[in-house]
Amino acid sequence: MGVLLDSFGPALWLVLSPTNLVIMVLGIIAGTILGALPGFGAAQALALMFPFTFGMTPEAGVLFFIAIYAAAEYGGSIPAILIRTPGTSAAAITVLDGYPMARAGKASRALKISLYTGVVGSIASSFIFLFAASGLAWIGLQFGPSEMFAVGIFGLSVIGSFFGDSPVKGFVATGIGLFLAMIGSSGFSxxxxxxxxxxxxxGMPLIVVIIGFLAMPEVFRLMAARRGDDPEVASLGGENREANHVGLKVMRKLVPTMVRSTLIGTAVGAIPGPGATVSSLLAYSEEKRFSKHPEKFGTGIDEGVAAPETANNAVVAGSLIPSLALGVPGSGAIAILLGLLISKGIVPGPLLFQQNGPLVMAVFAGLIVSAVLMLVVGIAGVRVFALVARVPRYMLAPFVLMLLVIGTYAYHNYAAHIVIAILIGAFAYWLETIRVPVIPIVLAFVMAPIIEANLNRAMVIHGGDLSFALTRPITLIILGLAVLSIVLGFFRARRARHESAAAKENLGETP
Structure with missing residues (x-):
């Protein structure tokens, strides 16, 4: 590790060269724009920009990709907050409090909190790597297929237990997401x-499912809005400067949230597989659990935006640890980054830290510099982004629909995906009218392939014997936490019902 730290100075000097700084600024702008487009997450943004790296040096190409990756995670929160259309699956968690905050006239506040906490998460996780890379890489090595299967089950338990009016509705939505994920070819044959x-x-592409369940229902609501009959939008772009101000006092209040979420994001990122979506979900649920007022989550509070945004930006540095040290891509975006390294003649793995120490350090120095550049670009763009909130809903509807149709069709140039997205959107619109949450559907859809693929691998390794779930310590602990999460979810729902009934009874007795 000392050798790596010795390389940090030269690496930082390399990152701060004028040419590389310009390349990174371009990457930040491209990543923010593409991340804000429905369907264009970090992986899609990197894939789209890959041809531009052909004429770059390995260092410049890696820094360009790092900037795009970091900015795309932030960019996904912009439409999530403004129009309830997350640009990335991880930003689906930001919708829960970011969109209600924007509807309350605090769009700028939500965007600033998303930007500031995302920058803190990215920088903090990069420094964590500098001092704990070897330990985090060791943790990643302990998670085989059976442990990843258990992580997926734990994720489902959290999804079902803590979303919606009751765990029953949460698990119904989770079941719908699992069913949709089963459509198509099976991992077992x-x-x-x-x-x-x-x-x-x-099967159904994730992008189509995200657009159908999270964006299309909002298009239907936008279409139903009438001229002059939209008080919520009238307050959406309000000029209440005090309510939209995010200063040191607000950020100090969010320090515990950022610390917890950074640790969660970095730890989840170090485990190949889960990615930003799982880290955002876990950070949000943990913040809700630590909160003295968990009932306020989902109504538009600062912690509800800060937790997922800090975590999904911290994942970027965390996911690079097993990728560079072990050659194991933790996500689609990282797989594309590894493809760039290999195309430049650099082989990821344990020897990379010894043979290319300056390059490894340049990656993490680039993350830190990218975060600073993202802060500058984001501050300059927040006012522009918040202007979207001023557009009346009846005028915004056709533009959002056009954007969704183009994004859906462009994914595979397949018209059937547009039809599927619209049908899913109608179904989601109906589900919301009966108060069944749709976000668990999307999250379960994301988790299902992780669970199935790792269950398949674990069964192959153990000769089809399912007892591995009860014999491997880490797997058993994680499954135990999943059961505990379900029990706590039902207990919390029951307590909330009793408190609500008691409150109504007290109101009835009050003269």
Whole structure:
């Protein structure tokens, strides 16, 4: 580790060269814009920008990608806050409090908190790597297929227990997400639930599901809005400077949230597989658990935006640890980054830290500098982004619909995906009318392939014997936490019902 730290000075000098700074600024701008587009997450942004790296040096190409990756995670929160359309799956958690905050006339506040906490998460996780890379890489090595299967089950338990009016509705939504994820080819062999439709043979793309469940219902609501009959939008872009101000006092209050979420994001990132979505979910649920007023989550509070945004930005540095040290990509975006390194003749793995110490340090110095650049670009752009909130809903509807249709079609140039997204949107709109939450559907859809793939690998390794879940200590502990999470979820819901009934009874007795 001392050798790596000795390389930090030269690496920082390399990052701060004028050419590389310009490349990183361009990466920040491109990543923010692409991350804000529905369907263009970090992986899609990197894939789209890959051809631009052909003429770059390995260092410049890596820094360009690092800037895009970091900015795309922030960019996904912009439409999530303003129009309830997360640009990335991780930003789906930001919708829960970011969008209500914007509807209350505090769009600028939500965007600033997202930006500031994201920058803190990115910088803090980068420094954590500098001092604990070897330990975090060791943790990643302890998680095999059976442990990853257990992590997926734990994620489902959190999703079902803590979203919606009750755990029952949460688990119903989780079940719907699991069912949709089963459509198409099976990891165990064969096809499932395709109903003879060619458009379903490859399953439902995540992007189509995200757009259908989270964006299309909002389009329907926008279309239903009438001129002059939209008080919520009238207050959305309000000029209450005090309410939208985010100063040192606010940030000091969020320090415990940022510390917890940074640790969660870095730890989850160090485990190949879960990614930013899981880290955002865990950070949000943990913050809700630590809060003295958990009932305020989902109504538009600062901690509800800060927790997922800090965590999903901290994942960037955390996910690079197993990727560079072990050559194991923790996400699609990291897989593309490793592809860039290999195309430049650099082989990721344990020897990379010894043979290319300056390059490894340049990656993390680049993350720190990217965070600073993102802060500058973000501060300059917050006022522009917040102007979106001023557009009346009836005028915004056709533009959002056009954006969603283009994003859905552009994913695979397949018109059937547009039809699927619209049908899913109508279904989601109906679910929300009966108070069944749709976010657990999307999150369960994300978790399902992780669970199935790792269950398949674990069964192959253990000869089809499912007892591995009860014999491996880490797996057993994580599954125990999943059961505990479910029990706590039902207990909390029962207590909330009793408190609500008691409050109504007291109101009835009050003259």
């Amino acid at each position: 064969g096809l499932r639930f395709t109903f003879g439709q060619a458009s379903l043979l490859d």
